[in-house]
Amino acid sequence: MRDMSNTAVEQKRQREMALVSEMIKLYCHKNHGTKEEELCPECNELLNYAQERSRRCPFMKTKTFCSNCKVHCYKPQMRERIRAVMRFSGPRMLWHHPLMVTWHVVSYHREKKRLSLK
Numbered sequence: 147m148r149d150m151s152n153t154a155v156e157q158k159r160q161r162e163m164a165l166v167s168e169m170i171k172l173y174c175h176k177n178h179g180t181k182e183e184e185l186c187p188e189c190n191e192l193l194n195y196a197q198e199r200s201r202r203c204p205f206m207k208t209k210t211f212c213s214n215c216k217v218h219c220y221k222p223q224m225r226e227r228i229r230a231v232m233r234f235s236g237p238r239m240l241w242h243h244p245l246m247v248t249w250h251v252v253s254y255h256r257e258k259k260r261l262s263l264k
């Protein structure tokens with residue numbers, strides 16, 4: 147199997163990060179009363195953590211989205227937090243950023259199919 151090109155990997159990483167940061171932002175605005183580009187310290191920490199994990203992810207090239215991943219590299223405390231964000235913002239993202247979500251869902255299923263064909 148051929149790996150994705152580096153550009154494609156980078157693009158995927160960027161897009162996943164953009165989606166995650168939108169979700170954290172939405173969560174923070176609605177739950178912690180912040181506005182526009184603002185994040186409270188706690189959510190800011192979570193975002194930095196998520197970006198750091200993504201940068202270091204050894205599977206980005208051959209696999210998958212963090213949400214699709216079997217490894218779960220998040221430490222428990224951060225995992226709880228990111229889960230709360232996903233639960234809250236996931237359904238709302240469809241309303242706020244339908245194109246972004248569509249891209250993510252399509253790639254997710256394409257990837258899943260590819261992985262199960264192996």
Ligand SMILES: [Zn+2]
Nearest residue numbers: 174178186189
């Ligand atoms: Zn917050």
